[in-house]
Amino acid sequence: MKTPLLAFNSKGIYCEAADVYIDAWKPVDKVIISHGHADHSRWGHQKYITHHDNVPIVKHRLGEVNIESKAYGESFTINNVKFSLHPAGHIIGSAQVRVEHKGEVWVFSGDYKDEADGVCTPFEAVPCHTFITECTFGLPAFKWKPQAEVFEEINQWWKQNQADGRTSVLFGYSLGKAQRLLKHLNPEIGKIYTHGAIENMTEVLRSLVDFPPTHLITRETTKVELNGNLVLAPPSAHGGTWIRKMTPYVTASASGWMTFRGARRRRAIDKGFVLSDHCDWNGLINSIKATGCEKVICTHGYTDIFAKYLRELGYDARTEKTQYEENED
């Protein structure tokens, strides 16, 4: 049997013809990185290849590593295998990896979303024979509203909390979601404060994208100055002592998981906004159709269910195990 162009082994997704890994989860010599989230860009590889905009993120997280960067659409060859990166629309600097060898084309999606978010370069479907897709939200229960509607709700929520004399605490991942929120919050309502993790990451990205001003919360920040304003914090800050400073406050989370009423209640959060950096059900299906592929490999998410449905649609679809986080967003 012919060795597949990309194979899943114990270290990551391996291209034997080029002797290079993509988003490896164990240390390897050479790796192509789809985007800066910790489960995809891990520590310990000898050489990293990634998109230009992902370089500051990787360096911020992993320190000085041996890194080479590419533009979207720029092709490069390793051992006669042709590679190129294409926008994935997931977060700043996120890319799909196109691999071409002897007339066969595979695309690894990394994480992606098909809605333009105003922060990162929008997703582009790349024609291929085999498409490796995530399916974090691969269930028909997940349907996103256009982000303009969600941000309208979020800004309304902030205004209402302000009128009620409360501080709004909004949770989102420090890389990606936080900047997307920041970009679309209405700074005319009040000041936007940040948790340290978000402030640092945003600072790294300010050279790439124009964001409204933020104010880092420090020991000296008082309840009075926070009141009526909005605080952006990573989900891990909920439930800790740090948040007490915001009293009286109202909490909200912005994530695709907020689709489920139970998910919000379980996290003991007041309000859930359904806002994801991944595709919803229709987004996944439409993106796969747009690639014109015949074979689909489903990695992290509701893989079995999603692959079964794709098979019913006529695709040659299967699942592979990876070590990418299933619940991130």
Added chain:
Amino acid sequence: MKAFAQLIKTIDSTNKTNLKVEALADYFQQVSDEDKVWTIAILSHRRPPRPVNTTLIREYASELANIPLWLFEESYHIVGDLAETIALVVPDSQQETEKSLTQYLEEMLALKKESDEVKKEYLVSNWKKLNYYERFVFTKLITGGFRIGVSQKLMTRALAKSTGIDEEVLAFKLMGNWNPNKISFQELILEENEADYLSKPYPFYLAYAIEDQPNDLGDPKDWLAEHKWDGIRSQVIIRKNQLFVWSRGEELVTDKYPEFEDFVGKLPNGIVLDGEILAYPNNEIGSFKDLQTRIGRKTVSKKLLEKTPVILKVYDILEYEGKDIRKKSFVDRRRILDQLHADFKDEISVFHLSEIMKFSAWDEMAKERENAREIKSEGLMIKRKNSTYGVGRKKGDWWKWKSDPFSIDAVLTYAMRGHGRRSNLFTDYTFGLWDDEHKELVTFAKAYSGLTDKEFKSLDAWIKKHTLERFGPVRSVEPYHVFEIAFEGIAESKRHKSGVATRFPRISRWRNDKKMGEANTLEDLKAMIPK
């Protein structure tokens, strides 16, 4: 309906009880009286009968969503709530409805008699024209089980706030059998009504559990103790020569216990007794298992009455000579009860008293608690001498101090996704014990509770990575993790594969320190069955 859906949305947007009550109270100010009655009915679990069976509902929904039925089912297992799943998968609409909650409920009541085609048309046309929250509420009303984070207690508090009527008075008015389709808000809430007063029970007063030792309760002299009987908590009402028996679930169960007719004509009218229905085979207190043969039956045969008769173990009296005496002290109420018992015990053989025990030291009480299992009690009840009879579960005057549970170490074998706030998390577990040869794990219990949210989360992640096989919503997992399972009772059972039935099994500890080979055997479990 618009207002009701908006209310649910508001309640869904806060985690704070006060704000929920406020939203409900505002709602009660806004809506029509008939909508108020229906809202009260729904939030006190008096929903109309389900007009369409759920198999059909699922079919119609998956058809409208244009997805295969299996995919709908998979989605349901993950979302964990049928109405929520439907509201999510069917195409969205931005419209709002003009029909009232009452109109919808009346339509649903009428729908039950209709043909499948009419039912389908009704469901599909409504799903198409309602927005997300309306769709969710509409479907929830159809499928039933309206649990949305508002307890009956919260609802009563909100109603008290909006009507100015005392919360306890309202709780009493809302007890018992009333039909939201027939009663008006005026009759249910505002009027004093003689006729329905006749059958009405009082809200049950419930005890809090003592987790550790009762020493914090202060001087034992301020307290009285009795055994905690393991039966069905009930109120027995004798008014105007009529008998009414209510279970704690506010179910009228008079017909199931014909023995209690014995109270009528003997005890004076205007009496409400609070006690425990217990099985009493061979003139001694039986097990809960014995009682179960009576619970399920609508009609009770003569044979069953002879085999498993019941008694009422009475511990409190709430009404005497037609007067509500809940505000008298516990000691005073018991004095009345004791006298009543002394006067009638010979005449009424089902009338048993839960004996009061006095203690001068907590240690003595602890000793008595150790004997509980032998006399078929679950532990002790500790009640403050000068306490009034409260409403619902309130901390302070009534405490239950249960016997230490049985426990055994078992291996996790299967997992299923939970519901409600545990949707999309594997939180429902099946546990096995080793067979004789220590080769195979035999399923002995299922448990859903006992882990912290953090533990659930980490076990969920482990299960996803260590699944062996999938059977619909259930996954078999690698036998690896050992858990200490606690349970209240144990008996032989022909219905269980293991041959043993346990009562209220739950996880008491995650035994990370134990390897699966160190878990207990089925023989260990069987050795616990009382001889």
